[in-house]
Amino acid sequence: GQNIDxxxxxxxxxxxxxxxxxxxxxxxxxGLFWYQQHAGEAPTFLSYNVLDGLEEKGRFSSFLSRSxxxxxxxxxxxQMKDSASYLCAVKQGSSNTGKLIFGQGTTLQVKx
Amino acid sequence: xxxxxxxxSWVICKSGTSVKIECRSLDFQATTMFWYRQFPKQSLMLMxxxxxxxxxxxxxxxxxxxxxxxxxxxxLSTLTxxxxxxxxxxxxxxxxxxxxxxxxxxxxxxxxPGTRLTxx
Numbered sequence: 344g345q346n347i348d349x350x351x352x353x354x355x356x357x358x359x360x361x362x363x364x365x366x367x368x369x370x371x372x373x374g375l376f377w378y379q380q381h382a383g384e385a386p387t388f389l390s391y392n393v394l395d396g397l398e399e400k401g402r403f404s405s406f407l408s409r410s411x412x413x414x415x416x417x418x419x420x421x422q423m424k425d426s427a428s429y430l431c432a433v434k435q436g437s438s439n440t441g442k443l444i445f446g447q448g449t450t451l452q453v454k455x
Numbered sequence: 456x457x458x459x460x461x462x463x464s465w466v467i468c469k470s471g472t473s474v475k476i477e478c479r480s481l482d483f484q485a486t487t488m489f490w491y492r493q494f495p496k497q498s499l500m501l502m503x504x505x506x507x508x509x510x511x512x513x514x515x516x517x518x519x520x521x522x523x524x525x526x527x528x529x530x531l532s533t534l535t536x537x538x539x540x541x542x543x544x545x546x547x548x549x550x551x552x553x554x555x556x557x558x559x560x561x562x563x564x565x566x567x568p569g570t571r572l573t574x575x
Contacts, residue, residue: 373562374562383546383569383571384568384569385548385566385567385568385569386499386548386566387566388456388563391560391562391563393562430498430499432499434562440486440487440504440506440552442489442501442504443489443499443501443564444501445498445499445500445501446498447497447498448497448498
Protein backbone atom coordinates (compact mmCIF):
# COMPACT_ATOMS: atom_id res chain seq x y z
CA GLY A 344 0.00 0.00 0.00
CA GLN A 345 0.97 3.62 0.19
CA ASN A 346 1.51 5.60 3.35
CA ILE A 347 2.74 9.11 4.02
CA ASP A 348 3.28 10.24 7.60
CA UNK A 349 3.97 13.66 9.04
CA UNK A 350 3.29 15.16 12.46
CA UNK A 351 -0.16 16.64 12.91
CA UNK A 352 0.86 19.79 14.73
CA UNK A 353 4.00 21.73 15.60
CA UNK A 354 4.65 24.94 17.47
CA UNK A 355 7.71 27.18 17.13
CA UNK A 356 8.85 30.65 18.09
CA UNK A 357 9.25 33.58 15.76
CA UNK A 358 12.84 33.80 14.52
CA UNK A 359 13.59 30.16 15.29
CA UNK A 360 14.18 27.17 13.01
CA UNK A 361 11.70 24.31 12.62
CA UNK A 362 12.03 20.98 10.84
CA UNK A 363 8.95 19.15 9.60
CA UNK A 364 9.54 15.48 8.86
CA UNK A 365 7.79 13.25 6.36
CA UNK A 366 8.18 9.52 5.88
CA UNK A 367 6.65 7.65 2.99
CA UNK A 368 6.08 4.19 1.59
CA UNK A 369 4.77 4.34 -1.95
CA UNK A 370 5.20 2.59 -5.26
CA UNK A 371 6.29 4.32 -8.45
CA UNK A 372 8.09 7.16 -6.64
CA UNK A 373 8.84 10.09 -8.93
CA GLY A 374 9.59 12.95 -6.59
CA LEU A 375 8.47 14.54 -3.35
CA PHE A 376 6.82 17.93 -2.99
CA TRP A 377 6.24 20.28 -0.11
CA TYR A 378 3.33 22.70 -0.20
CA GLN A 379 2.17 25.45 2.12
CA GLN A 380 -1.55 25.92 2.64
CA HIS A 381 -3.33 28.66 4.53
CA ALA A 382 -6.84 27.97 5.73
CA GLY A 383 -9.42 28.21 2.95
CA GLU A 384 -6.81 28.60 0.23
CA ALA A 385 -5.20 26.32 -2.31
CA PRO A 386 -1.74 24.87 -1.67
CA THR A 387 1.25 26.84 -2.87
CA PHE A 388 4.38 25.11 -4.13
CA LEU A 389 7.45 25.26 -1.89
CA SER A 390 9.89 22.62 -3.09
CA TYR A 391 10.48 19.53 -5.17
CA ASN A 392 13.07 16.80 -4.59
CA VAL A 393 13.58 13.86 -6.89
CA LEU A 394 17.23 13.09 -6.09
CA ASP A 395 18.80 12.58 -2.67
CA GLY A 396 20.12 15.62 -0.95
CA LEU A 397 19.28 19.10 0.19
CA GLU A 398 17.58 21.78 -1.90
CA GLU A 399 17.81 25.29 -0.51
CA LYS A 400 15.54 28.15 -1.50
CA GLY A 401 15.79 31.21 0.68
CA ARG A 402 14.45 30.55 4.17
CA PHE A 403 13.13 27.15 3.13
CA SER A 404 15.15 23.99 2.51
CA SER A 405 14.01 20.48 1.71
CA PHE A 406 15.88 17.20 2.07
CA LEU A 407 15.25 13.80 0.56
CA SER A 408 16.62 10.32 1.24
CA ARG A 409 15.01 7.86 -1.14
CA SER A 410 16.61 4.81 0.47
CA UNK A 411 15.08 5.76 3.82
CA UNK A 412 11.77 7.00 2.43
CA UNK A 413 12.33 10.23 4.33
CA UNK A 414 12.13 13.93 3.71
CA UNK A 415 12.11 17.07 5.79
CA UNK A 416 11.23 20.70 5.26
CA UNK A 417 13.38 23.18 7.15
CA UNK A 418 12.09 26.66 7.82
CA UNK A 419 14.57 29.23 9.08
CA UNK A 420 14.04 32.67 10.63
CA UNK A 421 10.41 31.89 11.27
CA GLN A 422 7.89 34.66 10.73
CA MET A 423 4.33 34.90 11.99
CA LYS A 424 3.07 34.55 8.42
CA ASP A 425 4.64 31.09 8.27
CA SER A 426 1.78 29.82 10.44
CA ALA A 427 0.03 27.45 8.04
CA SER A 428 -0.36 23.81 7.12
CA TYR A 429 2.57 22.15 5.39
CA LEU A 430 1.77 19.27 3.10
CA CYS A 431 4.17 16.56 2.03
CA ALA A 432 3.17 14.91 -1.25
CA VAL A 433 4.70 12.07 -3.25
CA LYS A 434 4.34 11.87 -7.01
CA GLN A 435 3.52 8.48 -8.47
CA GLY A 436 4.01 7.81 -12.13
CA SER A 437 5.29 10.03 -14.89
CA SER A 438 6.38 13.63 -14.40
CA ASN A 439 3.51 15.14 -16.36
CA THR A 440 0.59 12.79 -15.76
CA GLY A 441 1.56 11.19 -12.47
CA LYS A 442 -0.63 11.82 -9.46
CA LEU A 443 0.21 13.34 -6.10
CA ILE A 444 -0.49 11.47 -2.90
CA PHE A 445 -0.67 13.85 0.03
CA GLY A 446 0.19 13.31 3.66
CA GLN A 447 -2.26 14.52 6.28
CA GLY A 448 -0.44 17.83 6.66
CA THR A 449 1.36 19.48 9.56
CA THR A 450 -0.22 22.54 11.12
CA LEU A 451 2.54 24.89 12.21
CA GLN A 452 1.82 27.62 14.72
CA VAL A 453 4.44 30.35 15.04
CA LYS A 454 4.29 32.22 18.35
CA UNK A 455 5.83 35.61 19.15
CA UNK B 456 4.19 30.39 -12.45
CA UNK B 457 1.18 29.28 -14.44
CA UNK B 458 -2.33 30.27 -13.35
CA UNK B 459 -5.40 28.12 -12.84
CA UNK B 460 -8.80 29.61 -12.04
CA UNK B 461 -11.90 28.01 -10.60
CA UNK B 462 -15.50 29.12 -10.76
CA UNK B 463 -17.41 29.58 -8.60
CA SER B 464 -15.24 30.25 -5.57
CA TRP B 465 -18.10 29.21 -3.33
CA VAL B 466 -21.56 27.80 -3.85
CA ILE B 467 -24.49 26.83 -1.66
CA CYS B 468 -27.02 24.40 -3.06
CA LYS B 469 -29.95 22.38 -1.83
CA SER B 470 -29.76 18.66 -1.26
CA GLY B 471 -30.65 16.72 -4.40
CA THR B 472 -29.53 19.36 -6.88
CA SER B 473 -26.46 19.29 -9.12
CA VAL B 474 -23.56 21.70 -9.09
CA LYS B 475 -20.94 22.32 -11.77
CA ILE B 476 -17.45 23.60 -10.96
CA GLU B 477 -15.20 24.91 -13.71
CA CYS B 478 -11.41 24.75 -13.75
CA ARG B 479 -9.49 26.75 -16.34
CA SER B 480 -5.82 27.00 -17.15
CA LEU B 481 -5.34 30.65 -18.09
CA ASP B 482 -1.83 30.76 -19.54
CA PHE B 483 -0.94 27.21 -20.45
CA GLN B 484 -2.43 24.11 -21.98
CA ALA B 485 -3.30 21.62 -19.29
CA THR B 486 -2.87 18.20 -20.82
CA THR B 487 -3.72 16.60 -17.49
CA MET B 488 -6.03 17.93 -14.80
CA PHE B 489 -6.62 16.62 -11.32
CA TRP B 490 -9.57 17.06 -8.97
CA TYR B 491 -9.12 16.96 -5.21
CA ARG B 492 -11.46 17.17 -2.26
CA GLN B 493 -10.49 18.48 1.14
CA PHE B 494 -12.61 18.14 4.26
CA PRO B 495 -12.01 20.46 7.25
CA LYS B 496 -8.72 19.88 9.01
CA GLN B 497 -7.82 17.12 6.57
CA SER B 498 -5.43 16.90 3.66
CA LEU B 499 -6.16 16.84 -0.04
CA MET B 500 -7.63 13.61 -1.35
CA LEU B 501 -7.31 12.93 -5.05
CA MET B 502 -10.66 12.19 -6.64
CA UNK B 503 -9.77 11.73 -10.29
CA UNK B 504 -7.25 12.36 -13.03
CA UNK B 505 -8.33 13.49 -16.48
CA UNK B 506 -6.46 13.84 -19.72
CA UNK B 507 -7.84 16.06 -22.45
CA UNK B 508 -10.22 14.17 -24.68
CA UNK B 509 -10.21 11.03 -22.55
CA UNK B 510 -12.40 9.64 -19.81
CA UNK B 511 -11.31 10.47 -16.31
CA UNK B 512 -9.61 7.90 -14.10
CA UNK B 513 -11.26 7.83 -10.69
CA UNK B 514 -9.61 6.91 -7.42
CA UNK B 515 -10.91 3.99 -5.45
CA UNK B 516 -14.04 4.86 -3.53
CA UNK B 517 -14.99 7.85 -5.70
CA UNK B 518 -18.31 7.36 -7.52
CA UNK B 519 -17.85 8.24 -11.17
CA UNK B 520 -21.60 8.55 -11.73
CA UNK B 521 -21.89 11.06 -8.92
CA UNK B 522 -18.82 13.14 -9.73
CA UNK B 523 -18.89 13.74 -13.46
CA UNK B 524 -15.66 15.06 -14.92
CA UNK B 525 -15.30 16.50 -18.38
CA UNK B 526 -11.99 17.63 -19.88
CA UNK B 527 -13.10 18.64 -23.35
CA UNK B 528 -10.35 21.14 -24.08
CA UNK B 529 -6.78 21.83 -23.05
CA UNK B 530 -7.86 24.79 -20.94
CA LEU B 531 -11.10 23.65 -19.32
CA SER B 532 -12.18 20.83 -17.06
CA THR B 533 -15.48 20.64 -15.22
CA LEU B 534 -16.60 18.68 -12.18
CA THR B 535 -20.33 18.17 -11.73
CA UNK B 536 -21.57 16.94 -8.38
CA UNK B 537 -24.86 15.25 -9.15
CA UNK B 538 -27.65 14.86 -6.61
CA UNK B 539 -25.55 16.59 -3.98
CA UNK B 540 -26.01 15.72 -0.31
CA UNK B 541 -24.74 17.44 2.83
CA UNK B 542 -21.88 14.94 3.10
CA UNK B 543 -20.59 16.26 -0.24
CA UNK B 544 -19.96 19.63 1.39
CA UNK B 545 -16.24 20.17 1.01
CA UNK B 546 -13.48 22.25 -0.53
CA UNK B 547 -12.88 21.14 -4.12
CA UNK B 548 -9.55 22.00 -5.72
CA UNK B 549 -8.35 21.37 -9.25
CA UNK B 550 -4.84 21.40 -10.63
CA UNK B 551 -3.27 21.12 -14.04
CA UNK B 552 0.01 20.07 -15.56
CA UNK B 553 1.42 20.94 -18.94
CA UNK B 554 4.56 22.03 -20.73
CA UNK B 555 3.29 24.97 -22.77
CA UNK B 556 2.98 28.64 -22.02
CA UNK B 557 3.94 29.52 -18.47
CA UNK B 558 3.85 25.89 -17.34
CA UNK B 559 7.57 25.43 -17.74
CA UNK B 560 8.01 22.76 -15.07
CA UNK B 561 6.55 19.44 -16.30
CA UNK B 562 6.53 17.92 -12.82
CA UNK B 563 4.65 20.75 -11.13
CA UNK B 564 0.91 20.81 -10.60
CA UNK B 565 -0.59 24.28 -10.76
CA UNK B 566 -3.48 24.55 -8.33
CA UNK B 567 -6.68 26.52 -8.66
CA PRO B 568 -7.91 28.62 -5.71
CA GLY B 569 -10.56 26.07 -4.76
CA THR B 570 -14.36 26.01 -4.59
CA ARG B 571 -16.20 25.80 -1.28
CA LEU B 572 -19.37 23.72 -1.71
CA THR B 573 -22.03 23.74 0.97
CA UNK B 574 -25.05 21.47 0.53
CA UNK B 575 -28.01 22.30 2.75
